[in-house]
Amino acid sequence: MLADLGRFSLLAALVLALYALAAAALGGRARAYGVSQNVLPKLVTSAARALVAMAALEALAAGILIFALVRRDYTFAYVVAHVRDGQALGYDLTAFWSGMEGSLLLWALILSGYTLAAVRSIARTRPRLLPGVVGVCAGVATFFLFMLTAVTPPFVTAPFPPPDGQGMNPLLLNPWMAIHPPTLYLGFVGLTIPFAIVVASLLTGGADEGGVLLARRWMLWAWYCLSMGLMFGAKWSYVVLGWGGYWAWDPVENAALMPWLVSTAFLHSVLIQERRAMLQQWTVSLVVLAFGLSIFGTFLTRSGVLSSVHSFTQSPLGGYFLGFLALSMVAAFGLVAWRWEGLRSEHTLDSALSRESAFLLNNVVFLAVAFTVFLGTVFPVLSEAVTGRRMNVGPPFFDHVVTPLGVVLLLLMGVGPLLPWRRASTASLRNNFLAPGAVGIILALGLLAAGMRAPGAVLAFALSGFVAGTVVLEFARGVRVRRAHGGEGPVRALAALVLQHRRRYGGYIVHLGILLLFCGVTGSSVFSTQRLVTLRPGEAVEVGEYRVRYDGLRQSTRSGTLVVTAALRAFSGGRDLGPLDARRNLFLTGQDSTTDIGLRSTLRDDLYVTLVGWTAGGDATLRLLVNPLVVWIWAGGLVLTAGAAIAMVPERRPARVREAVPAGAWSPGGL
Amino acid sequence: MTGVVMALLAAAAAVWVLAPLRAAAGPAGSGFRAGEQPEWPRAARVAVDDALRDLELDHATGKVSEDDYRLLRARYEGQAAEAGRSSRGSPV
Numbered sequence: 108m109l110a111d112l113g114r115f116s117l118l119a120a121l122v123l124a125l126y127a128l129a130a131a132a133l134g135g136r137a138r139a140y141g142v143s144q145n146v147l148p149k150l151v152t153s154a155a156r157a158l159v160a161m162a163a164l165e166a167l168a169a170g171i172l173i174f175a176l177v178r179r180d181y182t183f184a185y186v187v188a189h190v191r192d193g194q195a196l197g198y199d200l201t202a203f204w205s206g207m208e209g210s211l212l213l214w215a216l217i218l219s220g221y222t223l224a225a226v227r228s229i230a231r232t233r234p235r236l237l238p239g240v241v242g243v244c245a246g247v248a249t250f251f252l253f254m255l256t257a258v259t260p261p262f263v264t265a266p267f268p269p270p271d272g273q274g275m276n277p278l279l280l281n282p283w284m285a286i287h288p289p290t291l292y293l294g295f296v297g298l299t300i301p302f303a304i305v306v307a308s309l310l311t312g313g314a315d316e317g318g319v320l321l322a323r324r325w326m327l328w329a330w331y332c333l334s335m336g337l338m339f340g341a342k343w344s345y346v347v348l349g350w351g352g353y354w355a356w357d358p359v360e361n362a363a364l365m366p367w368l369v370s371t372a373f374l375h376s377v378l379i380q381e382r383r384a385m386l387q388q389w390t391v392s393l394v395v396l397a398f399g400l401s402i403f404g405t406f407l408t409r410s411g412v413l414s415s416v417h418s419f420t421q422s423p424l425g426g427y428f429l430g431f432l433a434l435s436m437v438a439a440f441g442l443v444a445w446r447w448e449g450l451r452s453e454h455t456l457d458s459a460l461s462r463e464s465a466f467l468l469n470n471v472v473f474l475a476v477a478f479t480v481f482l483g484t485v486f487p488v489l490s491e492a493v494t495g496r497r498m499n500v501g502p503p504f505f506d507h508v509v510t511p512l513g514v515v516l517l518l519l520m521g522v523g524p525l526l527p528w529r530r531a532s533t534a535s536l537r538n539n540f541l542a543p544g545a546v547g548i549i550l551a552l553g554l555l556a557a558g559m560r561a562p563g564a565v566l567a568f569a570l571s572g573f574v575a576g577t578v579v580l581e582f583a584r585g586v587r588v589r590r591a592h593g594g595e596g597p598v599r600a601l602a603a604l605v606l607q608h609r610r611r612y613g614g615y616i617v618h619l620g621i622l623l624l625f626c627g628v629t630g631s632s633v634f635s636t637q638r639l640v641t642l643r644p645g646e647a648v649e650v651g652e653y654r655v656r657y658d659g660l661r662q663s664t665r666s667g668t669l670v671v672t673a674a675l676r677a678f679s680g681g682r683d684l685g686p687l688d689a690r691r692n693l694f695l696t697g698q699d700s701t702t703d704i705g706l707r708s709t710l711r712d713d714l715y716v717t718l719v720g721w722t723a724g725g726d727a728t729l730r731l732l733v734n735p736l737v738v739w740i741w742a743g744g745l746v747l748t749a750g751a752a753i754a755m756v757p758e759r760r761p762a763r764v765r766e767a768v769p770a771g772a773w774s775p776g777g778l
Numbered sequence: 779m780t781g782v783v784m785a786l787l788a789a790a791a792a793v794w795v796l797a798p799l800r801a802a803a804g805p806a807g808s809g810f811r812a813g814e815q816p817e818w819p820r821a822a823r824v825a826v827d828d829a830l831r832d833l834e835l836d837h838a839t840g841k842v843s844e845d846d847y848r849l850l851r852a853r854y855e856g857q858a859a860e861a862g863r864s865s866r867g868s869p870v
Contacts, residue, residue, distance in 0.1 A: 108779065108780045111780050111784075112780055112783060112784065115780075115784045115787070116787075119784075119787065119788060119791060123791060123795065126795065148798075149798045149799050149801065150798075150799070152798040153795055153796060153797075153798045153799050156794055156795045156797070156798065157795045159794070160791040160794055160795055163791075164787070164791070167787075320825055381829065382829075382850075462841070526841075527836075527840065527841040527842060527843070528836070528841060528842055528846060529842075529843065529846055530843070535840055538840070539840075584839045585835060585839065588835065588838040588839060592838075607831055608831065608832060608835060610828075611832060611835075
């Protein structure tokens, strides 16, 4: 009965999505179709109501699937594939999005949540855009609901229910993996709303500043979710996979990185549009591209066209996703082309030494990185299509191309905020660059004097010092101005400065977060030390400045799992740092095994130990790494969160004034 | 039983979705709340206020030349006045 109800809910939701699409299209073009103007708002309201009902039915379907998972109802094929007796209840819940069908249902559900929020907000602020936004969101929902009803239905029943399920892939049984996919989905799906706003703006005559500013708020949220999703994925990779790294240029990681890069470019270019009324064509194109890449990323993850450690298996979804991607990109870029002249700016760049030039260059580099990642990711498919042989480019390609571009971006992150709009004078350049430049140079000299010889690392840290100097300088100048004008104390002036210029100073705090991340990546990439050793009980090994003693093996069983533990103890300069156990979990029901790493983290470095193997005699083979500055990466994520939160806080609103609308005027509501 | 639940859900959805189309003709019965001004002029005003504050800060910290400052200030003040006029009652 429940499976039938779930199937019905999704089918009814699909019918409602199609109705919303048609009603919004008709409502938005009422005049063109000769429909009475009085009918227009009714149709759009009806379409928006259809989206509310669609969301309710999707929530019902999701509730049914979650109920079946928690009850371990093995009459559902999805439950059999992702739950087993003995699996922790929390992971029964996360099984909702660990499979293809459940993840698509979550996608549709998140899209509905976003759609309702966007419709509510846009109905209040830009009712003109409502038909377009409702139509685009309904169109995207139609595609996902079609997949859920016709291609990968989640409510398939098992003809002969087994007594126990297969359970989730053990690698996914980790708290970081529990939050990584939904956070990424929040980002991926969130890109639909700015896309819908921009398309609606173009349909109604051109992406005016208001439409793009609305899109920016949604883009900032999606960007933040993508950032956190990437961060959670990196953390999972670091603590679960046991290879000692956090980023491997895996196709699924790249799938999330590409829209992140493009949305970052948008968040910078929109500043130029706001201040100089320039780059409108470029800015709307970035929104369309970011949405396209979010669908492309979903295609990569679900088509099985590229192998990845955490993609879904081979499936028939690829063709549908490619078709939808092609259709939506042709339509959206066609719309941009149609409005191209109207989007043209009257202004041009006045000087290469201006803030807008720095932002434009930053955009070009972001796009170059995104294109590099795209090319490297799809290269196996392209090479197979052209030569018949599948060739992978691998991490060296990405590292060689992306690293210099990353350094250029780091430089621009420092240069941009210091340059004035339109044109920089020699005096302003000297005045603005002297202090941060000195910080960078002094840091470089200090590192060289301390014995650092890797030129790339010295350059990266020196540039990081320069950028940190620019951020501090920007805060200091702002505080000084406030104190000079208002006579406030330094703390009060700082708080007022940040609160009154939330986007700007939130952005600078985000820059600090990125800076920490960059330093962490540089330190752990350039200065990582690794040893692979086999030890007898009582023997010790030196790695970096640490000594690790192996005290023997322990074995235990835990809910169908054989746990083998290498008992280790870490020392540093004769100081006992305590136990540092590394484990392997062997699942008795299958061939799978997982790793619990031994990890000791400090601000300076991580001591990271993996149990690779062991002998019957009790010898253990260990991989030991010292990864400098890895904690800075996770700290960067926290700082980025703080900055993004400040930038996302809504502006202060003036007191609401209710005034009567002249007869005949229409205003939104009643959803 | 399942069929009854499905029929009820379908009927409820249909009534909810089609209700605005069945309402009496005219703006008052259109399903949109009449008498409530769209908030865009206020949102535009907030955006212009923000832009003006940012411009003042840029000017005070030497990021904008005197000419550009005057030009941009005039532009933003014009936008603020337009938003003010819109919020005083003209339909969007």
